[in-house]
Amino acid sequence: MNKIQQLFERKNKNILSVYFTAGYPELESTNEILTALADNGVDMIEIGMPYSDPLADGPVIQHSSSVAIANGMTIAKLFEQLGKLKLSREVPLLLMGYLNPVIQYGFENFCRDASAVGISGLIIPDLPLREYRLEYEVITKKYGLSFVFLITPETSEERIREIDNLSDGFIYAVSSSSVTGRATDESRKEDYFKRIGAMNLKNPVVVGFGVKDKATFEHACKYLNGAISGTAFINQLTGNEKSIEENTKTFLNMFR
Amino acid sequence: MTNHPDQYGFYGKFGGAYIPEMLHANVEFLQKHYQEIIDSPEFQKEFEYLLKDYAGRETPLYYAERLSKKYGASVYLKREDLCHTGAHKVNNTIGQILLAERLGKKRIIAETGAGQHGVATATVCALKGLECIVYMGETDMQRQALNVARMEMLGAKVVPAMSGSKTLKDATNEAIRDWINHPEDTYYQIGSVVGPHPYPDMVAQFQSVISKEIRAQLKEKTGTELPDYVIACVGGGSNAAGAFYHFLEDEQVKLVAVEAAGNGIESGESAATTQLGRIGILHGCKSLVMQTEDGQVVEPYSISAGLDYPGIGPLHAHLFDTGRGTFLNATDKEALDAAFELAQLEGIIPALESAHALAVLKKLDLKKSDRVVVNLSGRGDKDMATYLKYLPNQNG
Numbered sequence: 001m002n003k004i005q006q007l008f009e010r011k012n013k014n015i016l017s018v019y020f021t022a023g024y025p026e027l028e029s030t031n032e033i034l035t036a037l038a039d040n041g042v043d044m045i046e047i048g049m050p051y052s053d054p055l056a057d058g059p060v061i062q063h064s065s066s067v068a069i070a071n072g073m074t075i076a077k078l079f080e081q082l083g084k085l086k087l088s089r090e091v092p093l094l095l096m097g098y099l100n101p102v103i104q105y106g107f108e109n110f111c112r113d114a115s116a117v118g119i120s121g122l123i124i125p126d127l128p129l130r131e132y133r134l135e136y137e138v139i140t141k142k143y144g145l146s147f148v149f150l151i152t153p154e155t156s157e158e159r160i161r162e163i164d165n166l167s168d169g170f171i172y173a174v175s176s177s178s179v180t181g182r183a184t185d186e187s188r189k190e191d192y193f194k195r196i197g198a199m200n201l202k203n204p205v206v207v208g209f210g211v212k213d214k215a216t217f218e219h220a221c222k223y224l225n226g227a228i229s230g231t232a233f234i235n236q237l238t239g240n241e242k243s244i245e246e247n248t249k250t251f252l253n254m255f256r
Numbered sequence: 257m258t259n260h261p262d263q264y265g266f267y268g269k270f271g272g273a274y275i276p277e278m279l280h281a282n283v284e285f286l287q288k289h290y291q292e293i294i295d296s297p298e299f300q301k302e303f304e305y306l307l308k309d310y311a312g313r314e315t316p317l318y319y320a321e322r323l324s325k326k327y328g329a330s331v332y333l334k335r336e337d338l339c340h341t342g343a344h345k346v347n348n349t350i351g352q353i354l355l356a357e358r359l360g361k362k363r364i365i366a367e368t369g370a371g372q373h374g375v376a377t378a379t380v381c382a383l384k385g386l387e388c389i390v391y392m393g394e395t396d397m398q399r400q401a402l403n404v405a406r407m408e409m410l411g412a413k414v415v416p417a418m419s420g421s422k423t424l425k426d427a428t429n430e431a432i433r434d435w436i437n438h439p440e441d442t443y444y445q446i447g448s449v450v451g452p453h454p455y456p457d458m459v460a461q462f463q464s465v466i467s468k469e470i471r472a473q474l475k476e477k478t479g480t481e482l483p484d485y486v487i488a489c490v491g492g493g494s495n496a497a498g499a500f501y502h503f504l505e506d507e508q509v510k511l512v513a514v515e516a517a518g519n520g521i522e523s524g525e526s527a528a529t530t531q532l533g534r535i536g537i538l539h540g541c542k543s544l545v546m547q548t549e550d551g552q553v554v555e556p557y558s559i560s561a562g563l564d565y566p567g568i569g570p571l572h573a574h575l576f577d578t579g580r581g582t583f584l585n586a587t588d589k590e591a592l593d594a595a596f597e598l599a600q601l602e603g604i605i606p607a608l609e610s611a612h613a614l615a616v617l618k619k620l621d622l623k624k625s626d627r628v629v630v631n632l633s634g635r636g637d638k639d640m641a642t643y644l645k646y647l648p649n650q651n652g
Contacts, residue, residue, distance in 0.1 A: 052420065052552040053538065055432045056276040062419050074550040099274060100537040104551030125276035126537065130264070154281035154439060174278060 002120040003092035004146050004169040007043060008204050008225070015206060015226025016217065016255060017044035018233050019096065021064040022081075023073025024050070025237055029244060030081045033237075036248035038087040046123065046228060047082075049075055049097030056125050060231045064238075075105045082117035094121035094148065108139050115143035121169045123148045129159075133166065148172050150208075153192045160199065170204040173224065190219070197223035213254045229255075259460070259504045261570070265453020265541070268577060270570035273452035274537045278436040283452050283540075285359075290454045293358050294351070294461060306350045307465060310383070311340045313347075315466075317473035317629070322601040329622035332483070333604070333632045334470055336495065343607065343634030344463060344495045345376035349445060351462030353380040356443035363387045363438065366445045367431040369396055369424030369491075370561035370609075371403025372634060373447030378412035388412035391430040393423035396561060403638060421555040424565055428539050448492025449569030452540030456497075456569050463498025470629055471502055478627060485620065487512040488631040489612040490583075491527070491563035493572040495633035500581070510582060512620070513572060514612045516558030517585040527556035528585045529568040530576045538567040544576070559588035559642065560608035562634075586615035592646050595636065607634030608642060 007015070018037055022030045030047070037045050050065035050073050057065070082093075095114055102110050102124060114122070122145055127136065132147060140147045146169025151160050163171060173196055189210070196205055207220035212232035220227035236251040237244065265271040265287070273283055293299055307313040315335045324331045336344035349366075356364060364386050368374030374390040381388035390407055394416040397404050407414050420426040435444045449456040449463075471481040486503055488496035490513040503509040518526035526532060529544050536545035538553055546554045546566040558564040568576075575581030586594070595611035598604050606614060610633045622628065636643065 052554075053425065053429055055429045055539070056278060056436065058433070059419070066420065069552055076550065098537075100545070100547070100553070101551030104536065104547070104549070126274045126540070128272065128274060131272070150277035152278050152280075155277060156281075159280075 002144050002146060002169070003090060004044070004094070004120045007092050008170065011043065012204055012225050014221045015043045015204070017046060017206060017226060017228040018042050019046040019048055019228055019230030020233055020237070021048040021050055021061060021068050022078045023068030023071045024064040024234070025067065027071040027073060027077070028081070030078065031085050032244045033248070034085055034093070035087065036245045038089055038091045040248055040252050042091065042252065043226065044092045044094070046094045046096045046230070047078070048230070049078060049095055049101060051098040051101055054098060058231060060234050064234050075101055075110065079113045079117050082119070085118070092120045093118060094123055095119050096123040099124050099126045107136060111139050111143040111145055115145060119145065121146040121148055123150075123172060125150055129163065129166070137166070146170075150174050151196070153188065157199070160196070160201070164201045164203055167203045170206050170225070171201065172228070173205050173207050174209050193220065193223035214256065217255050259464075259501050261453065261457050265457065267570050267574035269535070270541070270543045270573040270577070271453055271456060272542050273540060274542060275452045275540045276436070278439065279432070279452070282435070282439055287454050290355065290458050293355055294458070299354055299358070302354055303351055307347065311346045311350060312338060313465065314469045314473070315339060317470060317477065319477065320602050323598065323617070326601065327617045327622055328624055329626040329628050331617065332474070332627065332629045333602075334466060334499065334629055336466065336631060336633045337604070337606065337610065337635035341372070341376045341379050342637060343372045343376070344466060344498060345373045345447060346379065347465055347498065348447065348459050348462040348494060349373070349376040349380045352443075352445045352458070353384055353386070356386070356445065357384060359443060361441060361443035363389070363442045364445055365389045365391065365431050365434050365442055366447060367391050367424065367427040368447065369393070369427065369564065370638065371396070371400040371407065372562060372638070374412070374414070375403055375406045375410070377445050377447070378407040378410035381412060382410045389434065390414050391417050391427040391434070393417045393421070393427045395422040396424065396427070400561060400638070423555065424561075425553065425555070432539065448494040448565070449497045449571055450492040450539055450541060450543070450567060456541065456571055459494055460497040460501055460571060463494050464501035466495070466498035466631065467500060467502035470499065474627070474629070482506055482509050483627040483629045485510045485512055485626065485628040486631070487514065487613045487616060487628065489514045489516070489563060489609045489633060490568060490572055491516070491565045491609065492567065493569040495631055497569060497571055499629070499631040500575070504580070507580075511575065511580065512582045512584060512616060513575065514616050515583060515585040516560055516563035516591070516612055517587045518557040518559070520587055521585065525557040527558040527564045527566070529556070529566065530573075530583045531585065533567070541570050543570045543573040544568050559591065560612065562607070562609040563612065584616045584619060586612040590615040592643075595643065596646070604632070605636035605643075606632055607636050608639045610634055
C-alpha cells in the first residue's frame, strides 16, 4: 500500500489536500512550502510541475508556472529538492503536471525517480485514458504510484465506472467544467456531488477547482471524501511580505 | 500513404487527442460524428455552394510564364490568394461553421496569429449570424492592427491573450481555456491542421478542395492530373495539407513543404519545426514540437506571423518522418526576395507566408519538363507594412 492508500484507510472524510507550484515564488520555496503544509496538518499535497502551456489552468496557476520556469524549475531540479526533503509527519505527495515535460524526461525514468523521492501518486490531466491503459499503467504500477484521473459533470457514468476500475488512489472530481480558479454555479455543483456520491465508487472522490474556504470545503465534504485547494493557496503566497510559514497558517485557518 | 488518420487520430506515431477530461465529452462527440455530418449530401451541397458563390472558388491554376522561364520548368500558381478574405483560410472556416451550425452551437471561438484565420472566422460568423470571439496574442494585435479592425468591423470580439509570449501559441491556449469554460454552447474553430483529433483530419478535408481542383485543372491544361512537384509553406500546415491531400497516394508527385527559417536555422530565431523540434505534445496532439530539453515549448520566430508556430500538424510530422514529404526552409530574406520577384515578374503580390514557398524554386533541381505547382496561399495586402520597409533596397 502506498501512502495515499494508507491515508484513505485511516481517514476517508474531510481530506484536505493542497496544491502549489514547485519553484514558486522562489526556486527554493518547494521544501519550505511542503514543510509548512505538513507541519500545519494538511492530509495530502499536490506538487505542480510548471509547464509553459498549462491549458487547463487559470491565470493564477499560469502565472505561478511562468515564474517558476523563469526561476529555473525543472523536473530534474524538483527531484533533487525532494531528495533532501524531511517532513515531520507522513503526508502523501503527488506530482501534478502536463504530459510533455514528463515524456521528455522519459515516462519510466520519471516514475522511477518520483518513487525514489517519496512520491505516491501522479495527476497528468492530458494523458489520455486509453493510452494510460495501453502503455503507462504497467509502469506506474511497477513503481507503486497511484494514477489519479479527473472527472467532470460531463463525464458519462460508464466512463466514471471505467476510471474507477483503473484507479487505486482516488478520483479527482472537477467541480465544474472550468479551468482552475474560476467561480462555479452552486446548485449544479451540489447535484453533481450528490450524483457522484451516490455512485458508490470503490475509490474515494476528492473535489478540485473552486475550493477556497471553510464553506466550499465543507460543501464538497458533505457528499464526497475531501477537497483540493490550489489557486487560493497560490494567491495567499503572492503579493505580501509574510513568510511561507505565516502564509500557510493564514491559508489553512480559512478552512478551520 | 493514405490521407486519413486511424480511428484514434494517428498518422503513424503522430496525432491523437491529448486533452484534459474537461474537453473529453465535446471532443469525443466530434470524433464520433464529424465524418457522418461532413459526408451528408445536404452538408456537401451547402459547402460547395458557399465555396463557389461566397468564397469565389474554384480558384485559378495560373501558368506563370515569366517565372517558368526564369526557373526552367513549368510553374503553376494555385491562386488561393484570390479567395474571399484573401487566403485559403476561408475554405476551412466555411466547413467548420456549417458543422458548428449542425451541432446547434451558438458561440464560436477561434485563435489567430496574423489574423487571417480570425478574419475568416469573423466573416463566416457574420454570414451565419453567430457570436464570434477571437483570441489573439497581445503582441500580434499590435503587429496586425488592420486585421483586428477587420474582425471588429465584421462584428467579432477580439480578446487579447496576455499570457506567455502573447502570440499564437498563447492565443491557442486561451481559446482552449474558453472552450473548457463553455463546454455546452461553444464551438472551437481551429485554424490549422493541429489540435486534438478530429481537428487535423477535419481541417485537412476542408482544405482538400485545393488539391482536388489542382488535379482537375492540371488535367485540363496538360492532359495529366499529376504534377512533378507541389510546393506549399507550412506553419501549422493547413494550406500544405490541402495542396498535398489528393496527391498523398501518388508517390511520384514530390510534396515539398517549406518552413520558415527566420534568421536562419541556427540563429536561435527560427520557426523550422522539423529541423529544430522533436516529438512532443502541443495543443492536444502529439507531433514535432520546438521545445527546451526539459519539455517547455519555446517561442519561434519568423517575419511571417502565419508561420511562427512552434509545432506542425501531425500529418506533416508523419510526412517528414516517413520521407513522403520533402521539408525545405526559407529565411526571412529569401522570402522577401521571392515576394518582390513574383510581384515584378507576374504582377502578383503574395502573402509573406506564400513567399516562403516561392523561395525554394531556386533550391530545387528542376528539369525543363517538370510541372511545378506552388500553392499561393494568400495575398500580400496584409504584409504591405513589412514590404514597405524593404522597398528601397529592392528597387535601389
